[in-house]
Amino acid sequence: MNIISKLPDVGTTIFAVMSKMAAENGAINLSQGFPDFPISAELIELVNGYMKKGLNQYAPMPGVPVLREQIAGMLELKYGYAPNPGTEVTVTAGATEALYAILTALVYKGDEVILFDPAYDCYDPAIRLNGGVPVHIPLTQPQFSIDWDVVKSKITTKTKIIMVNSPHNPSGAVLTSNDLQQLEQIAEQHDLIVLSDEVYENIIFGATHESVLKYPALRERSIAVYSFGKTFHATGWKVGYIIAPPALSVEIRKIHQFLVFSVNTPVQYALADFLKEPANYLTIADMYQEKRDFFQTHVKASRFDIIPCHGTYFQLLSYKNISDLNDMKMAEMLTVKHKIASIPISVFYQNKQDDKVLRFCFAKGEETLEKAAEILCKI
Numbered sequence: 001m002n003i004i005s006k007l008p009d010v011g012t013t014i015f016a017v018m019s020k021m022a023a024e025n026g027a028i029n030l031s032q033g034f035p036d037f038p039i040s041a042e043l044i045e046l047v048n049g050y051m052k053k054g055l056n057q058y059a060p061m062p063g064v065p066v067l068r069e070q071i072a073g074m075l076e077l078k079y080g081y082a083p084n085p086g087t088e089v090t091v092t093a094g095a096t097e098a099l100y101a102i103l104t105a106l107v108y109k110g111d112e113v114i115l116f117d118p119a120y121d122c123y124d125p126a127i128r129l130n131g132g133v134p135v136h137i138p139l140t141q142p143q144f145s146i147d148w149d150v151v152k153s154k155i156t157t158k159t160k161i162i163m164v165n166s167p168h169n170p171s172g173a174v175l176t177s178n179d180l181q182q183l184e185q186i187a188e189q190h191d192l193i194v195l196s197d198e199v200y201e202n203i204i205f206g207a208t209h210e211s212v213l214k215y216p217a218l219r220e221r222s223i224a225v226y227s228f229g230k231t232f233h234a235t236g237w238k239v240g241y242i243i244a245p246p247a248l249s250v251e252i253r254k255i256h257q258f259l260v261f262s263v264n265t266p267v268q269y270a271l272a273d274f275l276k277e278p279a280n281y282l283t284i285a286d287m288y289q290e291k292r293d294f295f296q297t298h299v300k301a302s303r304f305d306i307i308p309c310h311g312t313y314f315q316l317l318s319y320k321n322i323s324d325l326n327d328m329k330m331a332e333m334l335t336v337k338h339k340i341a342s343i344p345i346s347v348f349y350q351n352k353q354d355d356k357v358l359r360f361c362f363a364k365g366e367e368t369l370e371k372a373a374e375i376l377c378k379i
């Protein structure tokens with residue numbers, strides 16, 4: 001059979017590669033972004049309860065109404081905007097499905113989509129599979145900020161969407177209100193749609209998250225994507241949601257219904273109950289800030305340079321003073337020889353830019369972080 005790959009340049013994701021390498025080498029796995037501590041026992045009880053009550057069949061296509069109502073209430077509390085649960089909130093199988101459904105609904109052949117490198121790895125393939133043209137713009141080092149003049153220079157008559165991600169994976173950088181104002185102005189001027197990946201909205205340190213939902217003119221042309229996997233450290237549940245204006249939601253739901261139709265029913269009911277208590281999502285940042293500070297304090301004595309982390313559960317460390325190896329080789333060497341796994345940052349760049357930086361996930365117990373830091377201090 002002659003199979004012509006639609007993604008000839010894409011292999012297994014780096015997350016799977018590094019996690020496998022970590023397992024094979026008995027290494028501490030700070031590569032893939034998943035927490036190693038338990039999720040809320042209350043949330044588990046709630047899911048169990050709804051399963052026992054028999055809520056185990058298909059949920060409504062856009063999500064169960066009580067969850068969409070609770071999401072709207074939560075967003076009103078956090079960002080001062082309550083989306084219409086009926087027409088603007090869609091529950092998805094994680095943010096990954098959300099992003100794919102959105103790009104499939106909106107991207108036509110030849111449409112240009114601006115995205116910033118280092119970029120989360122599912123963005124570019126989802127654009128290309130839909131015939132779009134990804135336009136990669138590198139973030140400005142060392143703060144991983146957006147140079148809006150460069151953005152303006154890259155806009156053409158074919159530009160349709162601009163994708164942003166804050167707090168940003170892998171850098172931990174966050175967008176400021178000034179960034180959002182620039183984004184709003186550019187999007188209005190060029191009639192662009194903004195696709196805002198805000199999955200780490202609740203993991204932000206010493207600042208408030210600047211959501212596109214806070215800016216009325218921006219909100220009208222924006223689609224925001226969220227993930228309960230990140231907020232409630234239940235990445236394996238794969239439940240997220242989309243907030244989009246009604247006309248866009250109609251089109252996105254047409255794709256969502258044929259990708260998955262609907263999302264895990266008992267988990268949706270349980271999340272609806274859990275969201276009734278705002279402390280359940282408002283205290284997440286403190287917990288992760290402690291972990292970030294703990295990891296940074298223990299890594300300080302090493303020869304790695306700590307790159308500031310303002311959000312997410314990822315810490316970038318530069319090894320430019322330690323080795324000339326490229327970042328893939330360095331990550332391999334650290335996993336095989338020193339028994340600590342990380343993610344090389346070059347994989348998030350279209351041009352495979354190698355700045356000698358590795359990403360470490362600090363969503364781990366203190367003992368693991370301490371052991372990891374001990375290893376790093378010996379390198």
Ligand SMILES: Cc1ncc(COP(=O)(O)O)c(C=O)c1O
Nearest residue numbers: 094095096120169199227229240
């Ligand atoms: C920036 C970013 N967007 C989207 C996702 C996907 O989220 P989910 O697991 O809910 O599909 C991730 C997961 O790591 C992420 O880091």
